[in-house]
Amino acid sequence: MTSVMHIITRMILGGAQENTLYTCTGLRSSGRWEVELVTGPAEGPEGELVDEARRQGVAVTVMPEMLRAISPLADWRCYRRLVSMMRERRPVIVHTHSSKAGVLGRMAAARAGVPVVIHTIHGLPFHPYEKWWRNRIYIAAERYAARRCDRIICVADAMRRQSLAAGVGRPEQYRVIHSGMETATFGSADLDGAAVRRELGIPDGALVIGKIARLFELKGHEDVLRAAVKIFGEVLEAHLLFVGDGILRGELERLAAELGVADRVTFAGLVPARRIPEMISAMDLVVHASYREGLARVLPQALISRVAVVSYDVDGAPEVVTPGETGLLVNAGDVDGLAEATVKLASDEQLRRRMGEEGRRRCLEMFSTEKMVADIESVYDECLAERGLEPAPPPPAEEPGDDSQ
Numbered sequence: 516m517t518s519v520m521h522i523i524t525r526m527i528l529g530g531a532q533e534n535t536l537y538t539c540t541g542l543r544s545s546g547r548w549e550v551e552l553v554t555g556p557a558e559g560p561e562g563e564l565v566d567e568a569r570r571q572g573v574a575v576t577v578m579p580e581m582l583r584a585i586s587p588l589a590d591w592r593c594y595r596r597l598v599s600m601m602r603e604r605r606p607v608i609v610h611t612h613s614s615k616a617g618v619l620g621r622m623a624a625a626r627a628g629v630p631v632v633i634h635t636i637h638g639l640p641f642h643p644y645e646k647w648w649r650n651r652i653y654i655a656a657e658r659y660a661a662r663r664c665d666r667i668i669c670v671a672d673a674m675r676r677q678s679l680a681a682g683v684g685r686p687e688q689y690r691v692i693h694s695g696m697e698t699a700t701f702g703s704a705d706l707d708g709a710a711v712r713r714e715l716g717i718p719d720g721a722l723v724i725g726k727i728a729r730l731f732e733l734k735g736h737e738d739v740l741r742a743a744v745k746i747f748g749e750v751l752e753a754h755l756l757f758v759g760d761g762i763l764r765g766e767l768e769r770l771a772a773e774l775g776v777a778d779r780v781t782f783a784g785l786v787p788a789r790r791i792p793e794m795i796s797a798m799d800l801v802v803h804a805s806y807r808e809g810l811a812r813v814l815p816q817a818l819i820s821r822v823a824v825v826s827y828d829v830d831g832a833p834e835v836v837t838p839g840e841t842g843l844l845v846n847a848g849d850v851d852g853l854a855e856a857t858v859k860l861a862s863d864e865q866l867r868r869r870m871g872e873e874g875r876r877r878c879l880e881m882f883s884t885e886k887m888v889a890d891i892e893s894v895y896d897e898c899l900a901e902r903g904l905e906p907a908p909p910p911p912a913e914e915p916g917d918d919s920q
Contacts, residue, residue, distance in 0.1 A: 516546070516547060517548055518549045518550075518605070518607050519548050519551070519608040519610060520552075520606035521539055522552075522616045524554070524555050524613040526554045528561050528564060528785065530812040534695065534887075535552070538887065539552050540571045542892070551574045551575075552575045553578055553620075554575065555577070556577060556579060580596060597620060608630070608898070611664075612634075612635050612637060614639075614653070618660045621664050630902050633664060634668070635670070637694075639657075639807075641653040657683045658682055664688070668891070669692075671810035671831025674691075674809055692891060693810065693887065694810065696884060701816055702792075703792065707796070708793070711794060712797050722861055724743075724746070724755050725758065728759050730757070730764045731761040734761075738853060740770050740771055740780070742851075744854075753779070754780075755776070756780075758784075760784050764782065795813075800857070800860050804826075804853060805829065810830065810835070811826075814832060814835050815874075815881070824842035824870075825857050826844055842874065
């Protein structure tokens with residue numbers, strides 16, 4: 516088998532981390548690749564996926580020096596340890612994820628002489644809501660790191676366009692591969708949304724408007740709460756359901772109380788990733804109001820579940836949310852527009868169903884884990900061939916009688 520080392524800053528419960536988990540487990544299951552995952556500590560209230568990766572047989576190394584915040588001393592130690600680890604374990608491919616691990620991992624791979632280096636952009640560190648001087652640093656770091664890798668995978672074409680506009684990498688380096696997810700579990704007839712509502716204490720007959728995201732900056736929960744004042748005034752049975760946890764929970768609970776909507780807002784808190792399909796099954800529509808996102812996983816997850824969506828028109832959202840067909844788009848920060856779009860869908864059950872069905876038709880195959888892993892394998896094979904290296908061996912042949920198992 517051909518050895519692949521994946522490196523990510525932290526394995527919390529999040530879209531980039533789920534993408535990385537499914538990539539590692541999918542590559543391992545193919546029988547062609549020996550996979551190791553290197554990550555920093557998964558600290559904070561968001562939950563973690565390290566244990567799940569280990570349960571699925573992925574070799575995981577947790578590196579204390581890999582910190583999300585910029586820390587020159589810790590970053591230098593992390594870089595040196597990564598170089599040492601790569602020289603010792605001699606991976607043929609290093610595949611990095613997220614900004615900090617992406618820069619340090621690519622620098623270390625170049626120093627250690629790793630033959631093939633890949634990076635996935637799940638979301639860019641530079642954006643309009645960041646301080647100008649930080650953006651300059653991030654762009655410079657991404658330009659530097661892009662010169663030290665063979666391919667850059669983007670989860671949405673918007674990431675490719677924004678990167679090239681900032682002078683990061685060359686057009687021929689980029690490949691767009693949408694994040695994979697276990698599509699069969701979303702929209703399954705076995706899911707009992709009514710039971711979830713009872714578990715969470717949501718009133719019978721409520722029209723549930725859901726948002727799934729960490730309770731964190733730029734995720735737009737404040738906008739949804741402010742929009743809820745108008746939504747609740749026009750859709751009397753509407754109820755908000757926030758799924759996720761984070762540092763802003765107390766602040767958001769206080770805001771809900773100040774706005775007079777606390778009795779119609781449920782904070783479900785942190786739930787295991789495996790429960791997201793049933794959480795969506797309890798929702799009549801999904802609202803996503805993040806100000807920045809590569810391509811939020813909840814958008815295809817909701818659509819595969821036949822649930823229409825309202826989203827801010829940012830980054831990769833338009834690649835799955837087609838206005839009037841699979842959902843509605845609103846300019847980021849337009850709270851009144853967010854309320855109006857949500858009221859429109861909340862008031863029209865037939866429209867929601869039509870959009871949900873069309874969304875499922877479009878997204879079901881596009882976002883499967885099988886497709887994502889196969890596309891990533893194709894990138895690996897392409898780069899190995901360019902370097903004149905032996906291709907990864909084909910999957911082992913099935914034993915006679917395997918089909919009957």
